[in-house]
Amino acid sequence: MAWLSRWFGADEKQGEPRVGLFVDGPNVLRSEFDVDLDDVRKEVDKWGRLVMTRLYLDEHATPGLIQAAEARGFEVVITSGDVDVKLAVDATAASVDGEIDLLAIVSRDTDFKPTIESAGERGVETLAIAPGEHGRSDALRNAAQNATTLDE
Numbered sequence: 001m002a003w004l005s006r007w008f009g010a011d012e013k014q015g016e017p018r019v020g021l022f023v024d025g026p027n028v029l030r031s032e033f034d035v036d037l038d039d040v041r042k043e044v045d046k047w048g049r050l051v052m053t054r055l056y057l058d059e060h061a062t063p064g065l066i067q068a069a070e071a072r073g074f075e076v077v078i079t080s081g082d083v084d085v086k087l088a089v090d091a092t093a094a095s096v097d098g099e100i101d102l103l104a105i106v107s108r109d110t111d112f113k114p115t116i117e118s119a120g121e122r123g124v125e126t127l128a129i130a131p132g133e134h135g136r137s138d139a140l141r142n143a144a145q146n147a148t149t150l151d152e
Contacts, residue, residue, distance in 0.1 A: 019049060019052075021053045022104065023054065024084070024107035025056050026057065027108055033131035035150060051100060054075045055069045055076050058081060061078060105127070105144075108136060108137050108140075128144035129147070130147070131149075
């Protein structure tokens with residue numbers, strides 16, 4: 001029967017939770033954290049089926065970074081100025097609209113605490129991912145139902 005799934009385009013993770021991954025690029029893609037986008041995907045892949053994989057960057061992002069992220073399957077969202085508002089609005093919309101079952105936010109910024117709380121109140125499971133032990137936000141970790149650190 002596995003050939004039927006492949007033939008009709010269904011993947012083997014079809015019954016798993018739909019995961020929306022939102023990465024705060026300027027906040028976590030810093031030399032002090034050495035975050036690898038492949039490692040981020042691998043970590044989130046453990047939690048379910050990725051249906052939304054977005055990396056938020058500001059207008060100062062280099063073309064090389066954008067190209068590398070896209071090559072790793074990320075939808076790159078470029079904003080002018082601070083990315084926090086756009087990421088928070090998009091993540092909240094995905095949670096409210098029922099597009100995802102699990103919201104994963106990669107950041108060390110406590111600004112996303114209300115986004116995580118809002119998703120949880122609507123029955124969406126939440127996951128806070130810190131870029132490193134010294135970059136972990138206790139507020140995000142405590143607001144989310146699940147939390148992990150990339151260097152653990």
